[in-house]
Amino acid sequence: MKKLSRHELMQYGTAIISFLIVMTFTLLIFFWFVQQSVDKSVQNVLQKNTLQQKDHLELVLEKEYEFLESPAAYFGTTSDLFSNDNLQLLAELASSSSYHRLMLFSTDGIGHSSDGKKTDASSRDYFQKTLEGRRVISSPLSSSVDNETLVVLTVPVYDKDQNIIGVFGGSIDVTELTTMLFEDLYSGSGYSFITDPDGNIISIESTHNEIRKNFFTSSSDWVFQTSEDGATLQEDFKQGHANCRKIISDLSYARYISYQPLKYNGWMLCYIIPAVDARQPFAFINNFEIILFAFFICIVLLLIFALWKINQKNQTSLLRQAHTDALTGLLNKVYAEHTISEWLREKDFEDLQALMMIDMDYFKQINDTYGHATGDQVLKIFAGFLKEQFRATDIIGRVGGDEFMILMKNVRLDYSIHLHLQKLYTNLQNIDIPELNDQKLSCSIGCAVAPTDAESFSQLYRLADHALYTAKHNGRGRFVIYHDIKNQQETVLS
Numbered sequence: 140m141k142k143l144s145r146h147e148l149m150q151y152g153t154a155i156i157s158f159l160i161v162m163t164f165t166l167l168i169f170f171w172f173v174q175q176s177v178d179k180s181v182q183n184v185l186q187k188n189t190l191q192q193k194d195h196l197e198l199v200l201e202k203e204y205e206f207l208e209s210p211a212a213y214f215g216t217t218s219d220l221f222s223n224d225n226l227q228l229l230a231e232l233a234s235s236s237s238y239h240r241l242m243l244f245s246t247d248g249i250g251h252s253s254d255g256k257k258t259d260a261s262s263r264d265y266f267q268k269t270l271e272g273r274r275v276i277s278s279p280l281s282s283s284v285d286n287e288t289l290v291v292l293t294v295p296v297y298d299k300d301q302n303i304i305g306v307f308g309g310s311i312d313v314t315e316l317t318t319m320l321f322e323d324l325y326s327g328s329g330y331s332f333i334t335d336p337d338g339n340i341i342s343i344e345s346t347h348n349e350i351r352k353n354f355f356t357s358s359s360d361w362v363f364q365t366s367e368d369g370a371t372l373q374e375d376f377k378q379g380h381a382n383c384r385k386i387i388s389d390l391s392y393a394r395y396i397s398y399q400p401l402k403y404n405g406w407m408l409c410y411i412i413p414a415v416d417a418r419q420p421f422a423f424i425n426n427f428e429i430i431l432f433a434f435f436i437c438i439v440l441l442l443i444f445a446l447w448k449i450n451q452k453n454q455t456s457l458l459r460q461a462h463t464d465a466l467t468g469l470l471n472k473v474y475a476e477h478t479i480s481e482w483l484r485e486k487d488f489e490d491l492q493a494l495m496m497i498d499m500d501y502f503k504q505i506n507d508t509y510g511h512a513t514g515d516q517v518l519k520i521f522a523g524f525l526k527e528q529f530r531a532t533d534i535i536g537r538v539g540g541d542e543f544m545i546l547m548k549n550v551r552l553d554y555s556i557h558l559h560l561q562k563l564y565t566n567l568q569n570i571d572i573p574e575l576n577d578q579k580l581s582c583s584i585g586c587a588v589a590p591t592d593a594e595s596f597s598q599l600y601r602l603a604d605h606a607l608y609t610a611k612h613n614g615r616g617r618f619v620i621y622h623d624i625k626n627q628q629e630t631v632l633s
């Protein structure tokens with residue numbers, strides 16, 4: 140390999156100095172950048188997880204509504220809403236469902252529950268809203284008689300004329316549902332709760348007493364990562380905006396809070412988790428010295444690799460230029476002959492190898508009539524045509540002005556060569572070059588086959604050239620295979 144020139148050394152030196160400057164700057168901003176990047180990634184992951192759990196909770200509630208609507212449709216078809224059969228079905232449904240109890244009301248609010256008790260819901264807000272024809276979920280105060288954090292889900296009961304004749308509903312433990320949502324995340328280290336738009340707690344796990352009746356009141360002394368976070372927190376809840384914020388009241392115990400709006404009653408599903416647990420998937424970044432060292436090594440290797448690739452690219456470009464015919468993009472004469480010779484010399488073949496010499500007919504007339512620019516265009520089109528007619532593994536080269544050389548590798552049968560050349564001539568007639576005024580291209584082909592005719596490249600070349608001379612001598616526009624000459628066979632093609 141030649142020595143680097145002074146100009147090349149200066150280029151490489153400039154690249155290395157630039158790299159060192161960039162690395163120095165990177166070291167100065169590394170710590171800040173990593174912290175910001177990790178925080179952003181953690182918050183994105185938390186938001187995604189909270190969104191998934193919110194969707195799951197809404198799906199669960201949707202299924203619960205669907206469970207209620209099926210019996211409600213049946214009750215609407217019966218003549219007596221509180222018949223013994225209906226009340227018995229009420230009890231059976233409660234025993235086989237997740238509801239604590241089920242309730243069936245008439246339009247005056249008087250009804251029966253699955254535990255056999257009569258109940259009056261006429262003053263309940265959820266009852267009045269259901270009479271308007273809506274699915275309703277109550278606030279926890281509406282079901283406080285169950286001595287748990289329960290909510291009531293209700294659906295209207297319609298008769299056959301689509302008139303509301305009652306309300307069917309059930310009480311369900313919403314805290315149990317929300318606890319199940321996040322229990323598999325971060326080994327259960329976080330906790331979830333639901334609030335209304337004013338921050339009033341709808342449900343929260345009993346093991347966490349940090350937040351009392353109202354979230355806004357309980358979090359009033361919290362310090363967030365930015366003052367903007369604290370100022371807009373309540374606004375997010377009131378407007379139903381999703382977000383994730385970092386709480387840094389105690390630097391040794393930072394936390395994240397992520398929240399997503401539910402489609403029921405303006406409620407907000409919230410999730411709080413210690414920062415150390417939320418950042419656990421990114422814990423490897425804490426070993427920043429190793430990361431930085433590895434980063435430095437990688438950059439150095441990349442720089443060396445880039446320099447090597449530049450050099451290789453230059454070398455490859457030079458080799459390509461040395462091996463390729465500039466006009467057609469095919470192999471040039473020297474490299475085509477070298478490649479074919481090496482192939483024939485180094486391989487022990489069982490199949491036939493067909494060396495073809497191709498000469499475009501009347502090409503000088505095309506040059507003289509239409510000009511050399513058109514002639515060059517014709518050569519390019521013909522070269523592209525040859526590439527289409529042969530396999531990618533075959534060797535195709537331009538060996539002169541309008542002369543081409545092809546080695547068709549590994550042909551099973553001698554007859555296959557005849558068929559392939561016949562197909563080539565047929566396809567050649569389909570080429571339309573507007574500049575030639577409907578004149579069709581024609582070519583003569585001479586072919587010699589190894590090992591039938593000869594084995595070495597020099598012998599095959601001589602025999603194929605002789606076959607080409609015979610094809611041109613006999614009228615052009617045809618192909619001749621050398622051993623066919625010996626058998627006095629010649630194929631003329633249209």
